[in-house]
Amino acid sequence: MNISVVIPLLNEQESLVELHDWIVSVMQSHQYTYEILFIDDGSTDNSWQIITNLSAANACVKGIQFLRNFGKSQALHAGFHEAKGDVVITMDADLQDNPEEIPALYNMIVSQGYDMVSGWKKIRYDSLIAKNIPSKLFNWAARKTSGVKLNDFNCGLKAYRKNVVKNIDVNGEMHRYIPVLAKNAGFGNIGEKIVQHQARKYGETKFGMDRFLHGFLDLITIWFVSRFGRQPMHLFGSLGVIMLAIGFAFSLYLGIDKLFVNPDGRLITERPQFFIALATMVMGTQFFVAGFLGEIILRTKENRKRYLIKDKI
Template identity: 80%
Template sequence: MNISVVIPLLNEQESLTELHDWIANVMQSNHFSYEIIFIDDGSTDDSWQTITQLSQKNANVKGIRFLKNFGKSQALHAGFNKANGDVIITMDADLQDSPDEIPSLYNMIISEGYDLVSGWKKKRYDSVIAKNLPSKLFNWAARKTSGVKLNDFNCGLKAYSNDVVKNIDVNGEMHRYIPVLAKNAGFTNIGEKVVIHQARKYGSTKFGMNRFIYGFLDLITIWFLSRFGKRPMHLFGALGFIMFAIGFAFAFYLGIDKLFLNPTGRLITQRPQFYIALATMIIGTQFFVAGFLGEIILRTKESKQRYLIKDELNL
């Protein structure tokens, strides 16, 4: 199969039929074999009924329905698990991503050898204050932190080789950082393509300003995991050693001073250096313990189901 189109959605019933028809026309005109996988992330409107109707008309349409809203990352994870295409295309269900971009994204993966191609919505139709400026700041921070030189990490329109989606683990709220996850997994041939961004036709956005706050917190998380996720003792052990060394130096100084330099002076417990030494050695020990616990957890962790599927169609 040439292409799998993975589409996570939440309450997008109005746009689904139009999006399906658009994708099907693009696939047929380019003679692609394809599948469209809709992942209903706990919609409360008639999205699932629409997906069911589309699957009855078109056997290439497949559906996954979550028991409740688990988030976009979990939806993508479920879609990636089911995808069979040589190239996997992800896009949002709100018609702001253009299916006309699919052939060129496909060719960049197959003909030009990219592992991943991310869309860049260079000209946007979003609010400048509410989305554009925070997005630019967010993308700048993501580039500096991750080393992945993309202009638009948040763009939902991306193309992946099958190897990429089968070897990365998208969890939590990490869908924004799939290119970083791919790079950390060893897929370094990452490209970018300017894509058309269209104004929302139906409904309203499901994301508010809080997504940028969560995005920065996730960025810190993925930076930590990429550098120390497989060796937490390297970080916590180094911090523990530094803190313990500072405390030990203060304690050693106090001991020398009391025994040899000023034996008739104040008691050690009456000097502020004593409490600095005590606190820093305790903190240093705690960092060591955190590092050991991190190593133990890393070696004993078990995979845990992160979402519950209620229904599937054609899968």
């Protein structure tokens, strides 16, 4: 099979038929073998019934329905698990991603040897203040922190080799950082393509301004996990050593001063250096304990389900 198209969605009943017909038209015109995977992330409208009808009419359409809303990352994880195509394309269900871009993305993976290709919505039709400016700041911070030189991390239109999606773990809200996850997993040949962005045709966006705050917090998380996720003691132990060294230095200073320099001076416990030494040594001990706990948790953690599937077609 050439292509798997993975489409996470939440309450997009108006656009599903039009999106399906558009994708099918592109696939047939290029004679691709394909499957379309709709991942219904707990929709409360008629989305699942429409997916069921599309599957009955087109054997290439498959669907997964979550029991409730678990988030876009979990929807992509489920879609990646089910995908059978040699190349996996992800796109949003709101018709803002153009299916006509699929052949070019597919060729960049197959012919040019990229592990993944990320879309870049260079010209956007979103609100300047609500989305464009925060998005630019977010992408700048992501580039500086991750080292992945992309202009648009959050574009839903992306293409992957099959072995990429089978070997990365998309969880929490990490769908924004799939290129970083791919790089950390060893798939470093990441390309970018300018893609056409279209104004939303139906309904309203499901994401508010809070997604940028969450995005920056997730950026810190993925930086930490990529640097210290396998060896948390390297971070917490280093901080612990620094704190204990500071505490020991102040303690040594107080001891020498009291015994040899100023034996008749104030009590050690009445001097501010004593409290600095005490606080830093306690903090250093706590950092060491956090590092030990992190190592223990890392070695004893169990794989737990992050979403529940209600139905599948």
